[in-house]
Amino acid sequence: MNVVAVVAPPPVPLGLMDVLQVTLLVLVGAGATAVALIRSPPRQVIALSAYGLLLALLFLVFQAPDVTLSELCIGAVALPILLLLALAKVRRREE
Amino acid sequence: MQVFPFIVVAWVLAVGLYGIVTSRHLIHQIVCLIVVQSSTYVLLLGIGYRRGAVAPYFSDIPVHTPAVDPVVQALALTDVVVEAAVTALLLSFAIQAHKRFGTLDPHELVQLKG
């Protein structure tokens, strides 16, 4: 099959997309620091949910809507539910 | 801007690993593992990105529009879902460890014999 190499697009001037990407990258770095350095697991779970939302926005700005959908449902809904249920189970034993 | 996303990836990885190494609670460690895994998604998508390109969906744009790499998106997509299931498995281990030994502190868990 005869495949023609794609022509590289002309260089795009620094625009809104780059500003968005840099901002979200910085926020993701800060969010990861917050999630890792919070010591109390219940608070960490809330921070993880917000971090999942930030990650989803970052993936959207990286032109990946599929990954955004998955990360949104997993990082902001499914993972916090699993973690909170596990924490509830563990805490009940300590009562 | 040339390497800034990859530096953020390294930072997230390092911070997550630091959280795991200095942790005193199994569930805190599991959440830090989630953070470490998320850095790999950012790395994958950062590699496939092309400036000025669109998402690789051609239902309304002509096929020859420059688009980002779809292969790394497919990898990251299945990664995200599988990570959640593996986290669930780790959590069930933590629950049973707590039932068995009464503690979730990794330092104490090492010293207890069965």
Added chain:
Amino acid sequence: MTAAQRRWLFLAGAAGFAAFYLWGLTGLPGFGNYPGPYGDIINRIAVAQTNATGVVSAVNFEYRGFDTVGEEYILFIAVIGVSTVLRQLRGEREREARDEAVGRRVPPTSDAVRLLSLVLIGPTLVMGWFLASHAQTSPSGGFQGGVVLATSFILLYLAGEFLLFERVSPIDITDAVEAVGAGGFAAIGITAVGLGLAYLTNFLPLGSTPGAVSSSGTIALISFFVGLEVGAAFVLIVSELLEQTLLLRHRS
């Protein structure tokens, strides 16, 4: 090894890793200068070859279908692991689900949470089915659709209570649905072998219009089964954890 020693060891290792990583970064083509060639080739030929306009799903279920089977089975085995590890141990008894509220000072779920969850169950369910069945068109696919489907069941638990959740998605039926999903994917691949082609070859008619719901052959079918499996897997995991939290009690 004390905590401080461990911390210093980690920092030393991190410094070494950072040095190597930065050295490796200098050889990369830089962010935004994706050199290709495979991504570009696939973008070029995917729509013509598979009649699917969602190239990511085409990669997932067609070009890279064998890897996706593997990943789906990772999910399947993780759920088996969760069910096995959280089984009823010796010394535990399963309480009657009915006396859950006796003697516990449980704050009732706030009305805002219940109303919002109730309102969102329907749209989430529809969205999940839409995503799982339209893999070949817009950004959708089995994995995302399955997760959104599972989210609608979680909303059911939030809006009501555990007993309702248990009645709507009993573990036996969810088990069966998950098995159908996982087995269906493998069965589609084996059907291709039965027809004399390689495993997971796209053997169904491709349809005429790229991006229609009936086009792209096995991609849509596989995505449907994957959606079933992923949704059932997450519902199972949440059911197991809920059962652990609410039902199992240590015999004391």
